[in-house]
Amino acid sequence: MKKLINAPEAVLSDALAGIAAAHPSLRVDAEARIITRAGGPSAGKVALVSGGGSGHEPLHGGFVGTGMLHAACPGEVFTSPVPDQVVAAARAVDGGAGVLLVVKNYTGDVLNFEMAAELAGDEGIEVATVLVDDDVAVQDSTWTAGRRGTGATVFVEKIAGALAEQGASLAEVAEVGRRVNAASRSFAVALSPCTTPAAGKPGFELADDEMEVGVGIHGEPGRSREKLEPASAIVATALDAIFADQPLAAGDEAIVMVNGLGGTPLIELYIAYAEVAKYFAERDVRIVRNLVGDYVTSLEMAGVMLTVCKADEQLLSLWDAPVNTPALRWGL
Amino acid sequence: MKKLINAPEAVLSDALAGIAAAHPSLRVDAEARIITRAGGPSAGKVALVSGGGSGHEPLHGGFVGTGMLHAACPGEVFTSPVPDQVVAAARAVDGGAGVLLVVKNYTGDVLNFEMAAELAGDEGIEVATVLVDDDVAVQDSTWTAGRRGTGATVFVEKIAGALAEQGASLAEVAEVGRRVNAASRSFAVALSPCTTPAAGKPGFELADDEMEVGVGIHGEPGRSREKLEPASAIVATALDAIFADQPLAAGDEAIVMVNGLGGTPLIELYIAYAEVAKYFAERDVRIVRNLVGDYVTSLEMAGVMLTVCKADEQLLSLWDAPVNTPALRWGL
Structure with missing residues (x-):
């Protein structure tokens, strides 16, 4: 294995340090392992939160910014983020209009984002979820019940993020996200x-x-x-x-x-x-x-x-x- | 060899077809093998032309547009463009204020761009050249007399292109390009x-x-x-x-x-x-x-x-x- 890394166990933390250093428009919380917009929450607007295993860059951290995601939660390479990361992200970016979780359909992601949605709900954060399952190659897979979520994630995050930026409600933003996935x-x-x-x-x-x-x-x-x-x-x-x-x-x-x-x-x-x-x-x-x-x-x-x-x-x-x-x- | 291609001899023409289809902001002349801005020449402004072997994408075609290059001349993979390509590009984009050739220091590129500069001059196009030779690794190389031109090409094209966009003279645009290379x-x-x-x-x-x-x-x-x-x-x-x-x-x-x-x-x-x-x-x-x-x-x-x-x-x-x-x- 030849990789431009320091050590396998340091890949995520080192990459987060690099993202933080490279992009003043982003804020990286190294401890909570979340990437948010530097400007903080957008008052009165729905906030989009996504995440998943690392190794798919620029997904998701590279899509945090005006008109797209409010936060990304990177797990270890090819490993789902844990619920605490997602809750921390939802808490950090909720502007009072609710949080939309964009979740790729992998068993680990689905379970962890579901748990996070419950925990965030317990904290009084309004949460909705869009599940992305666009990959027509296989119906079920070694990682998935149902279809895998892949490239459409970019489309969902871009289009739903734009509607959120315009001040639409959580239900409207979730609906357009589901419509993009279905299309x-x-x-x-x-x-x-x-x-x-x-x-x-x-x-x-x-x-x-x-x-x-x-x-x-x-x-x-x-x-x-x-x-x-x-x-x-x-x-x-x-x-x-x-x-x-x-x-x-x-x-x-x-x-x-x-x-x-x-x-x-x-x-x-x-x-x-x-x-x-x-x-x-x-x-x-x-x-x-x-x-x-x-x-x-x-x-x-x-x-x-x-x-x-x-x-x-x-x-x-x-x-x-x-x-x-x-x-x-x-x-x- | 595993590559996503149709045939080795079709790589450049197929890629040019893809660039043409993907980017309405660009115009691709498949016969002359040049990529220019769709808007045509900028009257009264210096035009930047660069080029070199293909296989370095997005360099150079990906840098054609407002504020950067006016034209790119892609050679076959790792092969210099021929003088006719460069002359055709200079002719296509000259807005009357002259053309700056940005040339990476490789023997083939240097010779072909020099010949192109002479031919374009014969046609009455004012031409200046910036030679990029930023790679400190080796003094001479298998492909070069002197240092190789690599990453600084992006900086030269961006910064000189911005000055050209502001309406500076050919001498001024060339000077800032050389200053970027030297820095x-x-x-x-x-x-x-x-x-x-x-x-x-x-x-x-x-x-x-x-x-x-x-x-x-x-x-x-x-x-x-x-x-x-x-x-x-x-x-x-x-x-x-x-x-x-x-x-x-x-x-x-x-x-x-x-x-x-x-x-x-x-x-x-x-x-x-x-x-x-x-x-x-x-x-x-x-x-x-x-x-x-x-x-x-x-x-x-x-x-x-x-x-x-x-x-x-x-x-x-x-x-x-x-x-x-x-x-x-x-x-x-």
């Missing part, structure tokens, strides 16, 4: 595995000519192990799965993310995006906004995730609303 | 090699416990092959080399980039940044601005490059000026 689908393919610092060896093995089709963001198995194919075929496999699950008709509009899993050069993500654009054009579905880059990663895994959100006027308008975070920034 | 130093360490699509095998070999200290962005050899060390020691080695070459005194201010080489997880770059921040704090040198992420990559190489620019009031003010490109965006 979104993801599918990922891995060309190489990744290694957690604690394990010290790859989470799975792939032969020199193989890829994992439908892989999860912790390296969980997907649908099948296949021979490596050209980018055009990989993109078609992923989009066929997505369109089979959520048909998009001619004339529909979509927001599309071509997301690198951490070890894929940007030039390859652009090659994938060219194939995505062709696929959509052939079906007369219009990509109205896109992201190409590393947004939800799996440490140094090589591969690509495609996420498609069927857009409408409200979702698009909220997508375009100003955002100012380390990893997404426009309009401000 | 900047870089040093990189590789934990893994990278593979060009055409070669199909890694450019060099590293044992499981080794790192290349002072590596170039094409995998050129650095100063030494060493046993892998903790992030703190890797950062100290790089910064010791930088500070030995350009001493920064207590009270000085600097812009610092912790740049991933393409295959390094963002969480590790933050760990490196925490070490950088400690190193600077111990010397009472203030990091006034920073970038943490992938800006000048070497395909999927794992490793980190540190770039330090000694700041002053003018450079900092130009750094803060609005920029709107795919890879750098603020203030707009």
Whole structure:
């Protein structure tokens, strides 16, 4: 295992120190292990709190800022944050209008955020939850009952965060978050595995000519192990799965993310995006906004995730609303 | 070799198609192989043109936009663009105030940009050149006479681009570009090699416990092959080399980039940044601005490059000026 770290057990605390030093717009509470906006709570506005295992950066800390999250709770690498972290975050950012928890559907996350929601409720904080489960690759997985939550998390956090910024109620913000999740689908393919610092060896093995089709963001198995194919075929496999699950008709509009899993050069993500654009054009579905880059990663895994959100006027308008975070920034 | 591509010979054209599809703010001329701002030339303003081999994305195409480059000329992977590309770019973006070529110091780039400067001059376009040679690792290299040009390219393009946007003359924009280069130093360490699509095998070999200290962005050899060390020691080695070459005194201010080489997880770059921040704090040198992420990559190489620019009031003010490109965006 070759990693740019000091020690496996120091990865999270060292990374939090780096995030704190790099981003004056964020405040990092090293003890509580939460990342919040430096400006504190927004009085009268709903606050979005998300979190999950580390190793998926910039998710979630990189999405804390105006127009998106109020707080992120990073667990150890590929390990859920504990309920105390989430409660501390909710307490730190509640502006009196309630807290929306954005939770990726993994068994550990679901349990810990549920417990946190109860504890925060006991403290008088109004809490709602949006569960993200957009990954169409497998119905259940080694880490999940039901579908895994992956790329749509970025869309949910951006769009619900924009509505919260506009002063909508907790029920409205939660509703739009659920609507984004329902409109979104993801599918990922891995060309190489990744290694957690604690394990010290790859989470799975792939032969020199193989890829994992439908892989999860912790390296969980997907649908099948296949021979490596050209980018055009990989993109078609992923989009066929997505369109089979959520048909998009001619004339529909979509927001599309071509997301690198951490070890894929940007030039390859652009090659994938060219194939995505062709696929959509052939079906007369219009990509109205896109992201190409590393947004939800799996440490140094090589591969690509495609996420498609069927857009409408409200979702698009909220997508375009100003955002100012380390990893997404426009309009401000 | 496992890559998300269609074919080695199609990498550049496919990637250009993806860039064109993804970024409405850019115009891609697939035949001339140049990327320009969609808005066309800026009348009366100096235009910045850069370029170099592909495989370093987002450099240079990702830095085309308001406040930075007017055009980028991508060569094949790790191969200089040809003079015709550069001339076509200069012609496409000249707004009558001249064109500044930002050239990284590699033998092929230097020759081809020199020839392009002559040809553009013959067409009546006023041309000046800034040569970037910030990498302190080696004096000459397998690819270079003199020092290699690496991370400082981002600083030169941002700061000179901001001055051009303000309407300064070609001489003034070139002068500030040279001043940024003179104030900047870089040093990189590789934990893994990278593979060009055409070669199909890694450019060099590293044992499981080794790192290349002072590596170039094409995998050129650095100063030494060493046993892998903790992030703190890797950062100290790089910064010791930088500070030995350009001493920064207590009270000085600097812009610092912790740049991933393409295959390094963002969480590790933050760990490196925490070490950088400690190193600077111990010397009472203030990091006034920073970038943490992938800006000048070497395909999927794992490793980190540190770039330090000694700041002053003018450079900092130009750094803060609005920029709107795919890879750098603020203030707009």
